[in-house]
Amino acid sequence: MIRYPIAAAGATIGVTAPSSGVRKELHHLLEQASSRMEAMGFNVLCGETAWTQKKAKSAPAPWRAAEFNQMMHDERIHLIIPPWGGELLLEILEFIEFENMPCKWILGYSDVSALLLATTLKTGIATAHGANLIDLRGEYADPTTVMWTSVLATKPGESIVQHSSQLYQKEWQHANPSPCVFHLTEQTYWSVAPHSRVSIQGRLLGGCVDVIRHLAGTPFGDVRRFQKETIRQKPVLWYFENCELSKTDLRRSLVQMKLAGWFDHCSGVLFGRSAANQPVDDYTAEDVYHELSEELQVPVIYDVDFGHVPPQITLINGAWAEVAVSDGKGSVKQTFKP
Structure with a gap:
């Protein structure tokens, strides 16, 4: 059976970079995105990997996996949204603790989708393919993308409808x-x-x-x-x-x-x-x-x-x-x- 997480109002977002992190010259984008989430009523906890990038990855694979595992087991964190995708997420899959994984939303796309699909196939926990955190930094969002909050707040057994964009x-x-x-x-x-x-x-x-x-x-x-x-x-x-x-x-x-x-x-x-x-x-x-x-x-x-x-x-x-x-x-x- 499929298990569905729930992201209620005031939830805490864990920001970790299982693929690419954010270079120093682009830190302002991550800061903007975090501020936007806080303005929407979320709390934000950024991990160390979100702020680093070297040789096509935020950190060595064991470090990236360790921070992701830690956030998944941190009871203060209710959902995880990476800053963006990247190139080498596949390196971390062998280090991810899929056994006894807590039921939390993971939201993202691009390279992150490998983690999403692997998580659902291995654990039966639903995962969310949608905007990465950096894409959510705007003062306002279009009617299509903004639906991510409503989708992640949907309760087990309920339905939600989304329509094609204009x-x-x-x-x-x-x-x-x-x-x-x-x-x-x-x-x-x-x-x-x-x-x-x-x-x-x-x-x-x-x-x-x-x-x-x-x-x-x-x-x-x-x-x-x-x-x-x-x-x-x-x-x-x-x-x-x-x-x-x-x-x-x-x-x-x-x-x-x-x-x-x-x-x-x-x-x-x-x-x-x-x-x-x-x-x-x-x-x-x-x-x-x-x-x-x-x-x-x-x-x-x-x-x-x-x-x-x-x-x-x-x-x-x-x-x-x-x-x-x-x-x-x-x-x-x-x-x-x-």
Whole structure:
């Protein structure tokens, strides 16, 4: 069964960097994000790794894992939000204390999604794929991303609905800061292969393909055991986002997942928008999506609101989801079923 944490008003956020920390010249971003959380009524406790970065990681793997484990067992802390993603989170998984892990929310995306997926698969604790802490530092948030607080406050057995955004951000404008971190300028349109409208449901699992693909074949990516023992063979509704993979590398990764059994009992696949969708020899992202839909005989919905092209819906690993799309508009209803 799936266990769901609860983040009540006045909860304390633990900020640790299981992947990349924040360099000294960017400490003001972490300070802004912490102040914004406090203005929203949260308490914030920042670990040492959040403030350091050297050789593509915040600290050596055992140190990062030790601070994460400590925060998970610290009764003062109710949820954990890393500052952002990075490159080498995979190094810490062998040091994480999954046995007897307390039931707390972990929120993030990008490299952090490897920790999220591994935690849910290993423990049955729901985890939250959504904005990292640095992305939440603005004076106000867009209507899509701001839903993270409502999603994490949802109680077991209850449901919450999120809708597709009106606009999305085409590119980051770090030299042009604004009261809202994201610059939303482009019309959002969720697409479906092979039809224009669809309704699918299943247990959500997923993350950033760049990193979670490396869990396949390891003790941290045992999807078959999770399906059999935790969700009792209920269908999985996968969601993926691509940060940097070429279209051929994305295709190879999906084939590997299929061969590893990840798509057994799959009801559908969601893909977030990607800035890495350049064709390879006329082979496009749409080709990848349509091929996967044909092979699995399930709908594939793409350009959905999550990942590195914001804004972001908050998706809960382990939750029962009903996703509907019609004429470019979509909704995600998540029910916190055990």
